[in-house]
Amino acid sequence: MNTTAQLEPLAYSIKEACRVSSLGRTRIYQLIGEGKLDVCRIGKRTLIPAASLRALIIGEA
Numbered sequence: 001m002n003t004t005a006q007l008e009p010l011a012y013s014i015k016e017a018c019r020v021s022s023l024g025r026t027r028i029y030q031l032i033g034e035g036k037l038d039v040c041r042i043g044k045r046t047l048i049p050a051a052s053l054r055a056l057i058i059g060e061a
Contacts, residue, residue, distance in 0.1 A: 008050065009050055010049065010050055011040060011047035011048060011049050011050060012047065012048050012050060012053060013045065013046070013047060013048075014028055014029075014046055014048070017037075017048045017053055020053070021053060021056075021057060028048075031056065032048075036056055037052050037053065037056055038052035
């Protein structure tokens with residue numbers, strides 16, 4: 001078993017979602033408002049599930 005393998009994140013913060021998708025902060029919030037991106041709020045943190053971001057990028061959303 002390779003112990004140095006990177007684990008894929010379950011969710012991204014808004015800032016991380018912008019970085020990995022190359023979308024701007026405003027566009028991320030627009031997509032959330034349009035219901036095209038799912039969000040999970042934990043306390044004050046807004047997280048975007050990786051599966052939701054992936055579905056948007058590959059055109060399933």
